[in-house]
Amino acid sequence: MTPPKNEVLRDKGGFLSPTIRRIEHEGRPAILKDFRTRNVVTRRILAPALVRREFAILRHLEGIAGIPRAIAIVGGAALVTEFINGRHIGKYKPGELSDEVFRQLAATVAAMHARGVAHLDLRQKKNILVADRPYLIDFANAVRVRAGSPLRAVFARLRQVDESGLLKFKARHWPHLLTDADRDRLRRHRSLRSLWIFSPHTDRARDKVW
Ligand SMILES: Nc1ncnc2c1ncn2[C@@H]1O[C@H](COP(=O)(O)OP(=O)(O)O)[C@@H](O)[C@H]1O
Ligand SMILES: [Mg+2]
Secondary structure, three states, rough: OOOOOOEEEEOOOOOOOOOEEEEOOOOOOEEEOOOOOOOHHHHHHHHHHHHHHHHHHHHHOOOOOOOOOOOEEOOOOOEEEEEEOEEEEEHHHOOOOHHHHHHHHHHHHHHHHHHEEEOOOOOOHHEEOOOEEEEEEOOOOOOEEEOOOOOOHHHHHHHHHHHHHHHHHHHHHHHHHOHHHHHHHHHHHHHHOOOOOOOOOOOHHOOOOO
């Protein structure tokens, strides 16, 4: 089924939440992440910086399989990127995704890290789309640390944040691929979470398969 050419995919309001539209750009489906529908402070001050940042990070990652292409900035406050025709990873049942999908996903994360970028929001299932292969989307919170930067020491920690996101999905979708080191990490993570008093986390049975 061909989706309509200009469809609003999300418009939940909130001053920092852009309207998301599926549009057509030079004959191809694209995504428009648009802050122009928001208040004047967002539109004029916050959005230009946010949009430029996300665009620059995507451009820096260009060529890595599994990262959508940045196409343009429109009107200073909207970002156009390649449209990925897939469903987010949470829509798939355990066992539905092949081991190859995990290998591709891990390779994309590693290639992104090799270019000095940490995504930092990979625990969100909505940020991993699976189409012909897995894709990472939403680089709004991503951080780029340049070679030689004093923040380089912190980058190892930021990479771990992404790796823990990846591990969460590995445990759910590919438990047979978990290594002993992965299981240790998951156990440590779970005991830390049980100490977390601010938002008590209830363990879900489906996450305990390992
Ligand atoms: N490149 C893309 N291809 C397909 N859908 C996308 C793409 N980028 C965003 N979306 C859809 O729009 C939603 C919001 O986009 P996202 O970049 O996560 O915005 P936000 O920074 O506000 O969270 C995503 O969860 C996804 O459903
Ligand atoms: Mg998002």
